Amino acid sequence: MDEAKIFLSERDMPQAWYNINPDLPAPLQPPLHPGTGQPLGPDDLAPIFPMALIAQEMSMDPWIDIPDDVMRVLRLWRPSPLHRAYALEEHLGTPARIYYKNESVSPPGSHKPNTAVAQAYYNREEGVTRIITETGAGQWGSALSFACCQFGIICEVYMVRISYDTKPYRRLLMNTWGAQCYPSPSDRTNSGRAILAEDPDSPGSLGIAISEAVEVAAQADDAKYSLGSVLNHVLLHQTVVGLECKKQFEMVGDYPDIICGNVGGGSNFAGVSFPFVKDKLEGRDIQIIATEPTACPTMTRGLYHYDFGDTAQLTPLLKMFTLGHTFIPPPIHAGGLRYHGAAPQISLLVSQGVMEARALHQKAVFEAAVTFARTEGHLPAPETAHGIRAAIDEALKCKETGEEKCILIGYSGHGHFDLAAYDQYLTGDMVDYELPQEAIDAATEGLAEVE
DSSP states (O other): OOOSEEOOOGGGSOSEEEOOGGGOSSOOOOOBOTTTOSBOOHHHHTTTSOHHHHHHHHOOOSEEEOOHHHHHHHTTTOSOOEEEOHHHHHHHTOSSEEEEEEGGGSTTSBSTHHHHHHHHHHHHHTTOOEEEEEESSSHHHHHHHHHHHHHTOEEEEEEEHHHHHHOHHHHHHHHHTTOEEEEESOSSSHHHHHHHHHOTTOOOOHHHHHHHHHHHHHTOTTEEEOOSSSSHHHHHHHTHHHHHHHHHHHHHTOOOSEEEEEOSSSHHHHHHHHHHHHHHHTTOOOEEEEEEETTSOHHHHSEEEEEESSTTSOSOEEEEEESOTTOOOOOOSOGGGOOSBOOHHHHHHHHTTSSEEEEEOHHHHHHHHHHHHHHHOOOBOHHHHHHHHHHHHHHHHHHHHOOOOEEEEEEOBBOTTOHHHHHHHHTTOOOOOOOOHHHHHHHHTTOOSOO
């Protein structure tokens, strides 16, 4: 009987993170100071990030060693298994070989702790006692709460209001690990109060929550800010996923022709794909598909332009695909994908044609999620199901052509806290959102003059 799971031993865990910066097909444009519009230096970021993370953000070293204390915590669940989706293949009747890298086995149930643990460690090493952050669907807030608990750091989380209300168990998970969680927009910050004054019923957005978290961290002597996606150092820490994948494929003598994953800010997708992107840039033929919701089509309909990472314009300006920092997406169930921007590294690779961006409707995404759950047994997060949808679509193409392609899915997290969304789909109450162009035009109208 063919084995359905490929395991690595802890001895085979990556000992260093892969930094894609020196291998990018074009240099990244520098982040700009929100006040002056000039390129940022390390001292500009020091009020909100520890210096070790700032150094990683700007590093051109191809490999950065993983500290022993970070490895100790990662070993609680890593290496994660690579699954062969035999049951899904049989159900689809496809000659394609489908694999998924299962990041749902972490304590919070997603890929997010891969960077949360590293960030908590570097903050502790610099004497930080309190970390402030935001979260969309709650996966990042859960992950940082877990990581701070491991290193004895206080954690405060601003959670997008719509997710705070509809995903209470994520909030309770944060509380269990000792974190405080606040709905955003809140009355605790100037930026939150300004939003509530305009719209007391605002569902919130990641941009708003980031504004609140950055504001609190910048005004506190004992606190730093932590971000769960978008920035270079965050994507760097996630590369343990793809590095493990490469070893696991070597064990079974296979290699992906197609890689599918979801992009909100981009950390999950970068983690699973960047080690393979290196191979593609060196000439290997790989199709790399980055998926997103049609309700928040950052890469497929946004502008590749400098923009703020938050609504209140407190963060640096980044060159990225963006729908505009004032954009508030519809309250779809994939809360982790409701962000106006995409990571600069991923944005550059999409703009250069190294990666393909694809927008998907949420009903088609949930159809794929249910198919996956009924064949493979695992219940995917709504975010994760976007990558599954693309993989199923590609497998069905192989059924038509007879091609025996190898497809890899970045399985970023489970959907155990998303059952209300599944209930809405199964009862037929779910609707699709096609974002009108005028909404994008309105949100991008005020972008910074610098392109």
